[in-house]
Amino acid sequence: MPHDAGRWLPVDVCGALVEEAIRESLKGRFFKGTVEMTVIGVRRRFAELLDELDQTDAGHDGPVKPECPIRCLGLPGRVHNPLTSFWTWNDTIPPRTVAEVLRLAEAGQLDGAKGIGPALVREIEDALQRAGFPVEHDDEHHHVPPHEE
Known part of the structure; x- marks a missing residue:
């Protein structure tokens, strides 16, 4: 997939795209609860990454x-x-x-x-x-x- 460093998407859009991709790829393969647990895990990791990014500008x-x-x-x-x-x-x-x-x-x-x-x-x-x-x-x-x- 080509990378275009000049184009950015808002964080909430990226998160929604990831959730949609997970749901779509797991649809019909697993129980609904398993899919939701996966999405919850992704949301948690996404929140951690956002915290890390916020700390980038925080200094010392x-x-x-x-x-x-x-x-x-x-x-x-x-x-x-x-x-x-x-x-x-x-x-x-x-x-x-x-x-x-x-x-x-x-x-x-x-x-x-x-x-x-x-x-x-x-x-x-x-x-x-x-x-x-x-x-x-x-x-x-x-x-x-x-x-x-």
Whole structure:
């Protein structure tokens, strides 16, 4: 199924589509109660995922430590999601902790991932700086053209 990153559906629509697909695929194969229990389980997991997404923008209420999960940096979802996506990193394990992101930033490798360009690299580096980590912006490394005078 093709992925179109430029188009989004509201969360409630996605949830309704998932429920409808489950009901349709299980219709006539299982007792109605079994189907409803499956839908309840999906709703519960969906609610958990929404809570996790809400926490993505929540930031951190204490000092951010290297072992903290990336969400402690308080990155917006549009930065957090590609940073932590399996597909972004060419099927390798994406960073999960602040320390792993810091290592990538220090090595100038943040822009080596799909969907993470100079603007997102800058936001990630800014978040690391706000958290107290010494990260220098290397605009030259991020392929930003020099200003012409």
